[in-house]
Amino acid sequence: MHLASFIVRRLLQLIPTLLFILIVVFVLVRLLPGDPASAILGDRALDADVERINRELGLDRSLPVQFAVFAKSVATGNLGNSIHLKLPVAELIAARLPITILLTVMAALIAVLFAVPLAFVAALRRGRAADSVVRGAFQVGLSMPVFYLGLILLTVFGARLGWFPVGGYGDGFLDHLYHLFLPALTLALSLSAILMRNLRAAIIGVIDAEYVQFARAKGLRPRLILSRHVLRNALISTVALFGLSIGTLLGGAVITETVFAIPGAGRLMVDSIYGRDYPVVQGLTIALAVLVSLTFLLTDLVQAWLDPRVAR
Amino acid sequence: MTDVTTPMMAARRRRVLPRPLIFGATILLASAVVAVFPAQVAPYDPNAFDYGALLQAPTSAHPMGTDNFGRDVLSRVLHAYTIDMQIAFFATVFPFLFGTVVGALVGYAGGWAEVIFGRIVDAVITFPFLVLVIAIVSVLGPGLVNMYIAVGVVGWVFYARIIAAEVRVQKRLDYADAGRAMGYTHARIIFVHLLPNAITPAIVYWMTDMALAILLGSSLGYLGLGAQPPAAEWGVQIADGKNFMATAWWISVFPGLAIVLTGLGFSLTGDGLAELLRTKR
Amino acid sequence: MTQAPALEVRNLTTTFAGGRLTAVNDVSFTVLPGEVLGLVGESGSGKSVTLRSIMRLLPASGAVSGHVRWQGRDILTMSDADLRGVRGGQISMIFQEPMTALNPVLPVFTQIEENLKAHTDLDRAARAARARDLMDLVGIPDAARRLKEYPHQFSGGMRQRVMIAIALAGNPTLLLADEPTTALDVTIQDQILKLILDLRDELSMSVVLVTHDLGVVAATCDRIAVMYAGRIVETGTVRDVFAQPAHAYTRGLLGSVPHAGTERSMLLSIEGTPPPLDRIPAGCAFNPRCDFATGPCRARVPVLEDLAPGRSVACFNRTAVTAAGSPV
Numbered sequence: 001m002h003l004a005s006f007i008v009r010r011l012l013q014l015i016p017t018l019l020f021i022l023i024v025v026f027v028l029v030r031l032l033p034g035d036p037a038s039a040i041l042g043d044r045a046l047d048a049d050v051e052r053i054n055r056e057l058g059l060d061r062s063l064p065v066q067f068a069v070f071a072k073s074v075a076t077g078n079l080g081n082s083i084h085l086k087l088p089v090a091e092l093i094a095a096r097l098p099i100t101i102l103l104t105v106m107a108a109l110i111a112v113l114f115a116v117p118l119a120f121v122a123a124l125r126r127g128r129a130a131d132s133v134v135r136g137a138f139q140v141g142l143s144m145p146v147f148y149l150g151l152i153l154l155t156v157f158g159a160r161l162g163w164f165p166v167g168g169y170g171d172g173f174l175d176h177l178y179h180l181f182l183p184a185l186t187l188a189l190s191l192s193a194i195l196m197r198n199l200r201a202a203i204i205g206v207i208d209a210e211y212v213q214f215a216r217a218k219g220l221r222p223r224l225i226l227s228r229h230v231l232r233n234a235l236i237s238t239v240a241l242f243g244l245s246i247g248t249l250l251g252g253a254v255i256t257e258t259v260f261a262i263p264g265a266g267r268l269m270v271d272s273i274y275g276r277d278y279p280v281v282q283g284l285t286i287a288l289a290v291l292v293s294l295t296f297l298l299t300d301l302v303q304a305w306l307d308p309r310v311a312r
Numbered sequence: 313m314t315d316v317t318t319p320m321m322a323a324r325r326r327r328v329l330p331r332p333l334i335f336g337a338t339i340l341l342a343s344a345v346v347a348v349f350p351a352q353v354a355p356y357d358p359n360a361f362d363y364g365a366l367l368q369a370p371t372s373a374h375p376m377g378t379d380n381f382g383r384d385v386l387s388r389v390l391h392a393y394t395i396d397m398q399i400a401f402f403a404t405v406f407p408f409l410f411g412t413v414v415g416a417l418v419g420y421a422g423g424w425a426e427v428i429f430g431r432i433v434d435a436v437i438t439f440p441f442l443v444l445v446i447a448i449v450s451v452l453g454p455g456l457v458n459m460y461i462a463v464g465v466v467g468w469v470f471y472a473r474i475i476a477a478e479v480r481v482q483k484r485l486d487y488a489d490a491g492r493a494m495g496y497t498h499a500r501i502i503f504v505h506l507l508p509n510a511i512t513p514a515i516v517y518w519m520t521d522m523a524l525a526i527l528l529g530s531s532l533g534y535l536g537l538g539a540q541p542p543a544a545e546w547g548v549q550i551a552d553g554k555n556f557m558a559t560a561w562w563i564s565v566f567p568g569l570a571i572v573l574t575g576l577g578f579s580l581t582g583d584g585l586a587e588l589l590r591t592k593r
Numbered sequence: 594m595t596q597a598p599a600l601e602v603r604n605l606t607t608t609f610a611g612g613r614l615t616a617v618n619d620v621s622f623t624v625l626p627g628e629v630l631g632l633v634g635e636s637g638s639g640k641s642v643t644l645r646s647i648m649r650l651l652p653a654s655g656a657v658s659g660h661v662r663w664q665g666r667d668i669l670t671m672s673d674a675d676l677r678g679v680r681g682g683q684i685s686m687i688f689q690e691p692m693t694a695l696n697p698v699l700p701v702f703t704q705i706e707e708n709l710k711a712h713t714d715l716d717r718a719a720r721a722a723r724a725r726d727l728m729d730l731v732g733i734p735d736a737a738r739r740l741k742e743y744p745h746q747f748s749g750g751m752r753q754r755v756m757i758a759i760a761l762a763g764n765p766t767l768l769l770a771d772e773p774t775t776a777l778d779v780t781i782q783d784q785i786l787k788l789i790l791d792l793r794d795e796l797s798m799s800v801v802l803v804t805h806d807l808g809v810v811a812a813t814c815d816r817i818a819v820m821y822a823g824r825i826v827e828t829g830t831v832r833d834v835f836a837q838p839a840h841a842y843t844r845g846l847l848g849s850v851p852h853a854g855t856e857r858s859m860l861l862s863i864e865g866t867p868p869p870l871d872r873i874p875a876g877c878a879f880n881p882r883c884d885f886a887t888g889p890c891r892a893r894v895p896v897l898e899d900l901a902p903g904r905s906v907a908c909f910n911r912t913a914v915t916a917a918g919s920p921v
Contacts, residue, residue: 020435023849028448139583141573145527147534148550148568155557210693216650218690218708218759219681228707236698244437251442255531269443270535273450285447289438294436308699308743309780 006304010297020058020291022071025282030063079283084275091284092268096289099264100253106184107249108189108242118192119199134196141193142163150186151258157182160310183260187252191245198241202234208232217268236307243299247292288306292299331585336519338456346390347397356384358391358544377562379552385562389570391544396574399456399529399538401521402435403463408518410464411471412511419479419510420502429476436469439531445528446537454537459529466582467521471514478510512589519582523575546571598623599799600647600684600767605659607639607646607823612656614870616642618823620659621897624767629793630799631814631831633807633846637867639726639823642805644769648686649676663767681795682712685760689772691752695744695759702740705759712763727758731788757788761796768800770794775808786813807846811835816903819843822868822878829904839906841885841914846921877909885910885917 054060058069073079079089124135158166170179207230208214215229254266261267263286272280305312319512346353362382370377376385418429446460449455483506491501526546532538541548546567553563600623607617617639632640647658647668661668668679680686696704696879702724709720725743728736731754744752753773760768770789774782790813793800802814808833811818818828819842827840838844865882868874880890881892887910889895892895895907908914 017434017438020431021438024435024439029451111565114403118347139576139579140572141571142526142579145530145534145547145550145568145571147531147547148564148571151550151554151557151564152568152724155561159558184541210688210690211696213645213650214686214688214694214756214759215696217648217678217686219677219711219763220707221677221711224707228699228703232698233696247437247440248442250440254440254442254446255535258535269446273537276450278451281450285443288440288443292438292440308700309697309745 003304006310007301010300014293014297017293018070018290021073021286021293023067025286025289026067026070028283050236059226059312074286079286082266082272083277083278084272085277085280089279092280093265093287096263096265096268097291099176099262100250100257100266101291103180103184103187103256103262104246104249104253106177106180107187107191107253108246110184110188111195114188114192115195115199116231119196119203122196122200123203123207133198138193138197140276144189146186146190146255147259149189150183150256153182153186154260163197169262169264180262183256183262186259187249187256190252191249194245195238195242199238202237203230206230206234232306236303237307239299239303242286243296246295250288250292330584330587332580333337333588336577336580336582336584339573340581342579343393343397343574347393350391350394354384354387354390356387358383358388359542360384366515367556367563369560372564376562376566379549379563380556381558385549385566388544389546389567392549392567392570393545395433395456395539395543395545396526396529396571399459400525400574400578402456402460403529404467404518404521405524406460406464407467408471408514408521411468411513412475413508414468415472415475416479416502416507416510419476420483420498420506422480426463426476429472433469433473436466438465441466442528442531445532446535449532449537454532454540456539458528459471459532461536463525463528471517471522474517475507475510478513479506482506482510507573516582516586516589519578523578523582526571526574526578596625599628599663600624600660600801601660602643602647603660603662604867605643605661607642607651607655607657609654609656609870611654615873616655616823616870617646620820620823621824622800622818622825622828624799625795626766626799627659627797628816629790629802629814631817632801632803632816632820633805633810633811634820635805635846637865637869640819640820641771642823643820644686644771644801644803647769648680648684662728675751677711679805680897681708681760681765682763683765684769685763685765685768686771687753687756687760687767687773690776691749691756692744692776692857695752697744700741701747701755702875704755705740705762708759708762712844723762724758727761728755730792731758734757749777750784753777753781753785754788757785757792757797760761761792764796765800768798770800770802772804773802775804775806782809783812789813796889799838807835807849819846822873824878824907826879826908827906828897829900833901833904838919839900839915840908841910842879844914844917844920853855879906885913 051060058066060068077090081088081092082092085092116135118137122131125131154166165179166183168179170176207255211233214231215225220229250266252268253264256262257264257266258270265287268280269284271277272284273305300310325534350358360383362378362384365374365378365382367376367380368374368382374384374386376389378384380389414429418425444466445459445462448465449458452458452461479502491505529538530545530547530550533545534551535547536551539545540549541552549567550564553560553565553567556563600625602622605617605620606615608615620639620643622630632643640891642651642655645651646655647661649657649668651657657669659669663679663684666675668676671679695701704719705727706720709715709723713720713723715723724740725736728740733739733751733754737745744755747755753776757773768789773789774785777785783808786809789800789802792798794866802809804810814831816829817831818825819834819840820826821842827834827838827843834843835847838847842863849863863882868878868881874891876889876891876893877883877886877895880886883890885908889909893909894908897905897907899905900911
C-alpha cells in the first residue's frame with residue numbers, strides 16, 4: 001500500500017531526471033570547444049565533408065530545434081549511427097551493455113560478500129588487531145588503481161597459474177561468469193573497501209542502540225540480534241552509499257574491460273574515443289547515466305523495504 | 313549510562329596527533345620533496361635509453377630494474393612524482409576554490425539557489441564521473457590540461473555540496489545574526505565569519521580527492537588519454553610494461569606501488585585530519 | 594517478614610574504564626515476590642546502571658562484581674545460555690524511551706513474536722494468538738491490525754504499552770522498569786503506572802521501578818531505595834521513608850516533590866548537581882550539597898545501618914535529619 005504509492009512517485013520523479021540527463025549531454029556537447037565534425041574528420045577536412053557531417057548530426061539548425069530533434073530521437077531509441085562501425089548506436093549498446101551490467105552486478109555481489117563479514121569483524125573487535133588489519137586493508141584497497149590490480153590478478157591467476165582465462169567473454173552463461181570472475185574481483189575491491197568502512201561505522205553506531213540493548217534484554221541469541229536488529233538497521237545507510245557508488249563502479253568497468261579485453265560497453269567507449277566515434281560516445285554516456293538513475297531507483301526501493309519510515 | 317562516555321572524552325582532550333596523520337603527512341612530505349627535486353634523488357636520467365641494459369631485473373645498479381628501452385625504472389618512478397603530484401594538486405585545487413565559493417554563496421542564500429544547486433548535484437551524480445571525464449577529454453583531446461578542465465567541470469560540485477551544508481548550519485548560529493545586526497556586508501559575513509568555520513570538512517575531503525585525482529590521472533595515463541609518453545607518469549609506465557608482465561614484471565609493478573603509497577599518504581592524512589578536527593570541536 | 598526474596602542483590606559493584614570509574618558501589622537490596630521496589634535518585638546516581646548490571650547488560654568497558662541471586666542461582670556467574678533463559682523469560686526489562694528501544698524497522702508483531710519464540714514452545718499459530726492476547730492485555734485496541742504496524746505508527750503511550758507487551762511475552766516473574774514513564778505526558782504516565790500495577794496483581798510479578806520522580810514512587814511502590822553517587826543511602830517502606838526521612842539527601846528529594854495543587858515541576862531544594870564519576874567527593878559523597886554536613890561527613894564514608902527491620906540509612910547526622918522532620 002505505502003510501498004506501491006512510493007514506487008509510483010519515484011517512477012514519476014525519474015522523468016525529469018531523464019530529461020535533465022539529455023539536457024546535460026546536449027549542452028555539454030555544444031559547450032565543448034572544437035566542433036564534432038572536425039573531431040571526426042581531423043583538422044584537414046574538406047568544407048564539404050564538414051557540412052555533410054553537420055547536416056547528418058543536425059548541427060545546422062537552431063539549438064531548441066536541435067534539442068527537440070535530439071530528445072525525440074533518443075526517446076524513440078534512435079541514438080544515431082556509429083561513424084566507424086556503420087551500425088545504429090542503439091544496436092551497439094544493446095549488444096554491449098548487458099556484458100557491462102553482468103560485470104558490475106558480479107562485482108557488486110563480490111563486494112558485498114567481502115564487505116559485510118569484514119565490517120562485522122572490524123566493528124565487533126573495534127580497536128583490536130582484527131580491526132586494524134581490516135582498516136589497513138581498506139586504506140590499501142582505496143589507493144589501488146583498478147587497472148593496476150587487474151593487471152596483477154590477470155598476470156598471476158590468468159597467465160602464471162592458468163586458473164582463469166586471460167581475457168575475452170567466452171560463450172554461454174557459465175563461461176561468461178568464468179571469464180568475468182577476475183575482472184569482477186578487480187572491480188569489487190575498492191567498492192568493498194568503501195562499503196566496509198561505511199558499514200563498520202554504521203554497525204558501531206547501531207550496536208549500542210537502545211533497541212539492541214532491548215533485544216539483548218529479551219534473551220535473544222546473539223546471531224539473531226546481529227542479523228535482525230543490528231545488520232538490518234546498519235544496512236540502511238550503506239544501501240544509499242551503494243547506490244551513490246554505482247557511477248564509480250561503472251567508471252571502473254570501463255577500465256577493467258580494457259585491461260581484460262572484455263567486449264562490453266566500457267571497452268566500446270574507449271575504442272570509440274580512440275576512433276573519435278562521437279555518436280557512440282554520446283549514446284553511451286546517455287545509456288550509462290540512465291543505468292545509474294535506474295540503480296538509484298532500485299536502491300531507493302531497497303531502502304524503503306529495509307526501513308518502513310522511508311516510504312511514508 | 314551517560315557517565316560512561318567520560319573517560320573517552322578525557323582521552324580525547326589529551327593533545328596527541330592522530331597516528332594516521334603522522335604516517336600520512338610523512339609520506340606526503342617525502343613525496344613532495346621527490347616531486348620538487350626529482351633529478352637530485354633519481355640515480356639516472358629517466359628518459360635515457362640504454363640498449364646494453366634492456367629489461368634487466370632489479371639489481372644494485374638498477375634497484376627497480378630497467379624497461380624495454382633500458383630506462384631505469386626507479387628513476388622514472390621518482391621523476392613521475394613531479395607529474396603525479398601536480399595532477400593531485402591541479403586537478404583538485406580549482407574545484408576546491410570554485411566549489412568553496414559557490415557552496416558558501418548557495419548555503420548563505422538558501423531558497424531558490426539551493427533548489428537549483430540541488431538539481432545540478434542530482435545531474436552530476438547521475439553521470440559516472442570517469443565516463444564523463446573520458447567523454448570530455450575525448451572531445452578536447454588527450455593531455456593533462458584537458459584532463460584538469462574535464463575534472464574541474466564536475467569536481468567543484470562535491471566541494472560546493474559540503475560547504476553549502478556547513479554554511480547552512482553556521483548561518484543559524486548566533487554570531488551570524490550578530491554580524492547582520494552590526495551591519496556587515498553579506499560578503500564579509502560569508503567569507504570572514506561563516507566560511508572559516510565551515511571549511512574544515514572540505515579540507516578533509518580535499519585530501520581524499522587528491523588521492524582520487526592520482527587514481528584518475530594514472531588511469532587516464534594508462535588509457536593514453538592523460539600524460540603522453542614518453543613522459544614519466546605512473547599510469548603511462550604501467551601501460552608501457554603491461555605487455556612484459558610475464559617476463560619483466562618490475563616495469564609495471566613498482567610504479568603501481570608508488571600510486572598505492574601516495575594514495576595512502578593522502579587518505580591517511582585525510583583520516584588523521586578528520587580525527588584531529590573532530591577532537592578540537 | 595520471613596518471606597524468601599525473589600531477587601537478592603549483594604555487594605553489587607560496577608566499574609567502567611578498567612576500574613577507574615565506579616558507577617555502582619557495593620549495592621545490596623532484595624525484592625520480595627509481588628513487591629514493587631522503587632529505586633530512586635537523580636540522573637547519574639547509578640540507578641539505571643544497577644538495573645542493567647543485574648541483567649548483565651553493560652557495554653564492553655563495564656565490569657560487574659558481587660552477587661545477584663535469582664531462584665537459587667547467581668545471574669552474574671551463570672552461562673550465557675542460562676542467562677538468555679532468564680533475560681526476557683523470567684526477568685524482563687522495559688526501557689525509558691520506547692521510541693529508541695523498539696526497533697524502528699520491524700513490525701511490532703516480529704518484536705513480540707521473537708520473544709515468544711525464544712522463551713516458549715508455542716507453535717506459529719499459537720504465537721500469533723498469544724501476541725494478540727498480549728496486545729489486549731496491555732490495552733491496545735484492534736490488536737490484529739496494529740501488530741502489523743511499525744513503532745513510528747504508534748503514539749508515545751501506545752509505544753510504551755507495546756514495550757510492556759513484549760516484556761510480558763515470556764511470562765516473567767520480575768519486571769525491571771527503567772524510568773518507564775519519564776518520556777510520556779503526565780496523563781499517559783498515570784495510565785502506564787496503573788497498567789504496571791494491574792499487571793503486577795494479575796500476573797503476580799515483582800517490579801523494580803527506577804525513577805527520579807518521588808511522586809511516581811508514592812503512587813506505585815511498596816518500598817524505596819534511594820541512591821546517590823552509586824550507593825544506596827536509605828531504604829525502607831515508602832510510608833516510613835516519606836513520613837520520616839533519615840538521610841539528608843532523601844529529605845532534600847522529598848522537598849522537591851510537587852505537592853497537591855502545585856505545578857508538577859522540579860522544585861530545586863537541593864543546591865548543585867550530583868558529582869561526575871571521576872570526581873566523587875571524599876567521605877559522604879553528598880556532603881558538599883548537604884545542609885547537615887559536619888566533620889565526619891568529609892572524612893569517612895557512612896555505611897548503611899539498620900534503624901528497624903527493613904529500614905536502614907547511611908548518614909552520620911541522621912538524628913538531626915530525623916528531628917528536622919519530613920518536608921512532605
